[in-house]
Amino acid sequence: MTEQTSVPTPWQTPRATGPVLSTVSLPGSKSMTARALVLSAAAVKHSSLAEPLIARDTTLMAGALRAMGVGVNTAEDNLWVIRPQPLHGPADIDCGLAGTVMRFVPPLAALATGAVRFDGDAYARERPMGPLLKALSAIGVQISDEGRGALPFVIHGTGSVRGGELTVDASKTSQLISGLLLSAADFDRGLVLRHIGPPVPSAPHIQMTIAMIRAAGGAVDDSRPNVWEVEPGQLTGRAWEIEPDLSNAAPFLAAALVTGGEVTIAGWPHNTTQPGDALRGLLTEMGGECVLDDRGLTVKGTGRVKGIDADLSDVSELTPAVAALCALADSPSTLRGVAHIRGHETNRLEALATELNRLGCKVEETDDGLRIAPRRLTGAVFETYADHRMAQAGAILGLVVDGISLDDVACTTKTLSDFPGMWTRMLEDGS
Numbered sequence: 001m002t003e004q005t006s007v008p009t010p011w012q013t014p015r016a017t018g019p020v021l022s023t024v025s026l027p028g029s030k031s032m033t034a035r036a037l038v039l040s041a042a043a044v045k046h047s048s049l050a051e052p053l054i055a056r057d058t059t060l061m062a063g064a065l066r067a068m069g070v071g072v073n074t075a076e077d078n079l080w081v082i083r084p085q086p087l088h089g090p091a092d093i094d095c096g097l098a099g100t101v102m103r104f105v106p107p108l109a110a111l112a113t114g115a116v117r118f119d120g121d122a123y124a125r126e127r128p129m130g131p132l133l134k135a136l137s138a139i140g141v142q143i144s145d146e147g148r149g150a151l152p153f154v155i156h157g158t159g160s161v162r163g164g165e166l167t168v169d170a171s172k173t174s175q176l177i178s179g180l181l182l183s184a185a186d187f188d189r190g191l192v193l194r195h196i197g198p199p200v201p202s203a204p205h206i207q208m209t210i211a212m213i214r215a216a217g218g219a220v221d222d223s224r225p226n227v228w229e230v231e232p233g234q235l236t237g238r239a240w241e242i243e244p245d246l247s248n249a250a251p252f253l254a255a256a257l258v259t260g261g262e263v264t265i266a267g268w269p270h271n272t273t274q275p276g277d278a279l280r281g282l283l284t285e286m287g288g289e290c291v292l293d294d295r296g297l298t299v300k301g302t303g304r305v306k307g308i309d310a311d312l313s314d315v316s317e318l319t320p321a322v323a324a325l326c327a328l329a330d331s332p333s334t335l336r337g338v339a340h341i342r343g344h345e346t347n348r349l350e351a352l353a354t355e356l357n358r359l360g361c362k363v364e365e366t367d368d369g370l371r372i373a374p375r376r377l378t379g380a381v382f383e384t385y386a387d388h389r390m391a392q393a394g395a396i397l398g399l400v401v402d403g404i405s406l407d408d409v410a411c412t413t414k415t416l417s418d419f420p421g422m423w424t425r426m427l428e429d430g431s
Helices: 030-041 057-068 100-109 130-138 175-184 202-213 247-259 275-285 313-325 337-342 348-359 389-396 409-414 418-428
Strands: 023-024 047-050 070-076 079-085 093-094 114-121 143-144 153-158 164-168 189-193 229-230 239-241 260-266 289-293 296-300 309-311 333-336 364-367 370-373
Touching: 023 418, 030 047, 030 057, 030 079, 030 100, 030 130, 030 175, 030 239, 030 247, 057 070, 057 093, 057 100, 057 409, 070 175, 079 143, 093 100, 093 175, 100 114, 100 130, 100 153, 100 175, 130 143, 130 175, 143 348, 164 175, 175 189, 175 202, 175 229, 202 229, 247 260, 247 275, 247 296, 247 313, 247 389, 247 418, 275 289, 275 296, 275 313, 309 313, 313 333, 313 337, 313 348, 313 370, 313 389, 337 348, 348 364, 348 370, 389 409, 389 418, 409 418
Parallel strands: 023 260, 047 239, 093 114, 164 189, 309 333
Antiparallel strands: 047 079, 070 079, 114 153, 143 153, 189 229, 260 296, 289 296, 333 370, 364 370
16 A cells, blocks of 8 residues: 655645646546445456555445455455455444445445444534435335434345335435446346436536446446436446546646646546546646647646636536636636535535635635636635545645645545655656
């Protein structure tokens, strides 16, 4: 496992002394790792994950599967082996702050025999789980949550789930759809899942889910808008190749833009379902030059960042990094379509507005996003709210603004085991 760099609290963000020139190798995709783990646990034969992400969210997912009896061997960093076993309780699942654990594991736990209890970090208890619990109840799952619609709750598994037809409102999170689909092949009647309500955010994540279910041998019909049908059947074990996490590329590629440098993310896939691939278009619009070749994705910057008007509904996890770039731009920006990130690891819209305004920017929250008017920024402690994406945004700003420090850089272990070390090494390569 990558050794984590020891950093003080608060962490003084490194200032770039010149153009950043670096090639960065990123660990595996969190989204792909989480889905591959769940699908492997539900398969009839063993599976392997090559180059999985080793971070808090994915180790929590592996721990959740182990708690229910699945064999998860993570002894080798670059190759995890999953041996499915009959799922059973009693089990205690620690969700941490991982939305994937909160929403992907309960449908799987409903297939176990016995009680499976879910809990997580303090803020996780504030994240709404009612839509998922209501959906599971509608297809015959017994749940105890004392009416909270939030953590902690208990799934009382009977070894099977009826499945059938189900209607949900997934306008707050696409993880509701993905979580139900990932286990649906094991439901007695499969699942016909309909979404009603405003558009589902982060829709590319659903496409990733569908592609991975099919790769595991499942049959999914998504030919009708807002309807997904999974046929009952057995999933097969397989060897998963996990792509680099493209969303985690955002701060490193942003470094090229703001310093007039050149950063390459090694191994960027030419074809992918990861929403982070949208960085190519976004960074080009903001003034960068993006080249995808056999080396990976290279972004070249001029040191000038252009303001944008962008709908980020499909790529909402990029909002903090994009907002940081907007705060350094030469013109105002409007970010739209991300009202749902108020319910992420923290209220990201409120947190971004508060912290960017603290530095001297002029930021206004809208119903579904932010309006950002750049101003001369001054250093201060940048609060992260225990949110890894907020920490990454602060690090971007610290490249060109003196005196910025992060109150809690350790929160970045959620998806990167050693962000401070990677960030520092990037600057040491050439700046």
